[in-house]
Amino acid sequence: MLLSAAVDRYLKVRRLGNYSPHTISNYGRDLRQFREHVAALIEHEPEATEITRELINKHLAALSLRLSRISVERHRDCLWSFFAWLDAAAGVTNPTRGIIFRRRAFPKIPRTVSAQEIAAMIAAEQPLESRGPHIRDHRALDLRDRAMLEVIYGSGCRIAEAISLNWEHLRGGMPGDVRVVSGKGGDDRIVLIGEPARDALRKWRCLAWSKDLGAPIFQNARGERLTARAAQKMFKERAERAGIEGRVHPHMFRHSCATHLLERGAGIADISALLGHKNLATTARYTHVNMACMKAQHAAAFPRS
Structure with missing residues (x-):
């Protein structure tokens, strides 16, 4: 063969x-x-x-x-x-059998976006003239983008998981906790979102082009499912309008969600479940992101610091 x-x-x-x-x-x-x-x-x-x-x-x-x-x-x-x-x-003999590989490299420390920068991106609405002549579509697209930013940051889900969501994946068909279907590795899980994300989803659904339960939450002006490339472009443009230096991509929001939860006292096991990690070692890399924060917490909490 x-x-x-x-x-x-x-x-x-x-x-x-x-x-x-x-x-x-x-x-x-x-x-x-x-x-x-x-x-x-x-x-x-x-x-x-x-x-x-x-x-x-x-x-x-x-x-x-x-x-x-x-x-x-x-x-x-x-x-x-x-x-x-x-x-x-x-039945082809496996040539990789018996090869001794070097120890796996530890992943690079994830790049994150601060909470203030995320808030600036959410507020960075695109200029009216660049959205076309229809005011409703302009407003709808801005609400869709805000909802996507809020959901990915609030839940820590991957961009592929976010764009695969349908309205029916909101618990009870209404904005609330979100069921991620067939995430990485084919596993389903429940992710949590806060009130800002729930509010953004409610406002977006009022103007969404398709509100059927089986319709995608994040859709384009034709009611079709948004592509990952289109979502990445949206992140890039809103970061530029917010004045953020360097490239910002959706996965950085996932890293930011995990990092900010850890900084505020969430346990690694809880963060691992939220992100859908199968191995705690994958989540543990976030403990290396903000050592200054951890040192401050240690100094405040440890009696002999």
Whole structure:
């Protein structure tokens, strides 16, 4: 079996599972890069059975010259998953078996946005003339954007989870606690939002183009589900209007939610459940974000500080 055919089969199987489209896209890109590199090394289209441990090590070594350690580890994990599947599905010897990998790099400290900057973004309405001639649509789009900012910050959900929400996922069909369906890893969970987010959702729903329970909460002017790219563009534009330096993207709101909860005394286990982390070690990285805050709390609380 050609390696390219094996990759196509692998991605097809993963699409049927609980993998997000973003993960499938990353796996496909990583595996195509691997196939192209191997084809250049052996000077012909590779068969799946031709892949050796040496070829994998050469590929990872080449990646390490231009990518960060975290990115190389993602490629490595992708190859490990692919060849483990190929071994089980087609009986092809797994060339990654027995490879001793270096200790996993600790993720970089997440970049966050302050509560004041988030408030400025929520208030940063787009100029009227740039929204088109219809005042209602202008108001509706601003309310939609405010609601999305409030929900992602308030719940810590991922952008893919936010745009997949329907009106029916609000508890009882009304703004309140939100049920995230098929989050990362295919798990459902309940996330909590505060009164500002609930109020923003109520106001947005009054002007939403589609209010049916099965309709998406975050929709464009045609009532269609908003895309992740459109949401990212909205975050970027509102950050610029709020005068925030540097790039702001939706995942920074998720990091900010976790960081601000931790700073205000929330437990790591509670934050982990809210964010949908399967491993507490993933949540524990937020303890490294604001050491100054933690030192201040220690000085105030510890009797011999």
